[in-house]
Amino acid sequence: xxxxxxxxxxxxxxxxxxxxxxxxxxxxxxxxxxxxxxxxxxxxxxxxxxxxxxxxxxxxxxxxxxxxxxxxxxxxxxxxxxxxxxxxxxxxxxxxxxxxxxxxxxxxxxxxxxxxxxxxxxxxxxxxxxxxxxxxxxxxxxxxxxxxxxxxxxxxxxxxxxxxxxxxxxxxxxxxxxxxxxxxxxxx
Amino acid sequence: xxxxxxxxxxxxxxxxxxxxxxxxxxxxxxxxxxxxxxxxxxxxxxxxxxxxxxxxxxxxxxxxxxxxxxxxxxxxxxxxxxxxxxxxxxxxxxxxxxxxxxxxxxxxxxxxxxx
Numbered sequence: 001x002x003x004x005x006x007x008x009x010x011x012x013x014x015x016x017x018x019x020x021x022x023x024x025x026x027x028x029x030x031x032x033x034x035x036x037x038x039x040x041x042x043x044x045x046x047x048x049x050x051x052x053x054x055x056x057x058x059x060x061x062x063x064x065x066x067x068x069x070x071x072x073x074x075x076x077x078x079x080x081x082x083x084x085x086x087x088x089x090x091x092x093x094x095x096x097x098x099x100x101x102x103x104x105x106x107x108x109x110x111x112x113x114x115x116x117x118x119x120x121x122x123x124x125x126x127x128x129x130x131x132x133x134x135x136x137x138x139x140x141x142x143x144x145x146x147x148x149x150x151x152x153x154x155x156x157x158x159x160x161x162x163x164x165x166x167x168x169x170x171x172x173x174x175x176x177x178x179x180x181x182x183x184x185x186x187x188x
Numbered sequence: 189x190x191x192x193x194x195x196x197x198x199x200x201x202x203x204x205x206x207x208x209x210x211x212x213x214x215x216x217x218x219x220x221x222x223x224x225x226x227x228x229x230x231x232x233x234x235x236x237x238x239x240x241x242x243x244x245x246x247x248x249x250x251x252x253x254x255x256x257x258x259x260x261x262x263x264x265x266x267x268x269x270x271x272x273x274x275x276x277x278x279x280x281x282x283x284x285x286x287x288x289x290x291x292x293x294x295x296x297x298x299x300x301x302x303x
Contacts (some may be wrong), residue, residue: 041303043298043301043303045294047301048294048297048298048301049297049301050293050294050297051293054290054293054294057286057287057290058287058290058291058294066287067279067280067283067284067287068277068278068279068280068283068287068291069278069279070277070278071275071276071277071278071291071294071295071298072275072276073273073274073275073276073295073298073299074273074274075298075299075300075301075303076299076300076302077302077303079303081298081301081303083294083295083298096278099278100276100278103276108276109274121193121234121235121236121237121240122234122236122237122277123236123237123238124236124237124238124239124281
C-alpha cells in the first residue's frame, strides 16, 4: 500500500530527473546516466578482485541463475555503490539498477533494529520494495514517454526495445499509467 | 567470521513437526509465511529475518537453536570493533547458504574498493 501521493510523485520524479540530466521527458534514461547524476558508483563482478570460487558461485552454476540481481552499499569512503549481475539481459540490468537507484532516491535505509545475532539474515521490507519497484519502473519508462510511444502506435515489443525494458515492464507501466485509455478517450 | 544458519536443522525440524500435514496447512498457522517459502526453506534455502522468527515461534524454540556461532581467533582476548557493513540486496527471497556467503564476501570486497 503506497503512501498518499507516492505514485504522482514518482511520475514527477521520472520527468524531473530526465530534465535535470539533459534528457527529453519522453527520452530513454540510461541507469548509468542517472547513477552519475546521483553520484552512485556502478560495478560488476569483473570490477572486483574476487576469489574464483566466489565469482563462480555468483555467476551461477550449470546455466542456472545464481538468484541475485544487485546489491547497494555505502563503501569505505561513504559513497553509494551498486554491484549488479551483468549476466542478466540488458533490459533486466536496467530494471535492477533503476530499482536500486529508486531506493536511493526514496531515502530507504537498511533497518538495523532487528535482532543483532541475526544480522547475517536479510531484512525484507515489503513497503520499501513496493516503493522502489514502482519508482524504478517509472524512472525506466516515464509517463510522457509511454504516451508518445502509444500515440506513435508502437507495439509493446517495439516500446520495450526502444526503451531497453522488458515487455512485461512495458505492459505493467501502460496498465498502471492508463495511457492507452487516455488516448482512446481523446480519440472518441 | 560471521554466524551462520543451520539450514539443515531448520528444514528437518519443520518437516518433523508438520508430519503428514501439507505446507498450505502449516502456512496458515504461520501468518505471513507462504507455502512456497516454506518449501524453499525445507530445501535448505535461507529465510529472511521476519520469516525465520515466525518459524521459530511456530516450532516453539529460540532463534539460537539454529545459529552456528563462528568465532574469529583474532578477536579472542580483546574486543574488536568490526565495522558492520549494511547493504541492501535485490535477489530471490530465499537463497542457498553458499550464495549468501559468496554475496557477503562480494560486499566486503566492494566495500573496500576505492572508486
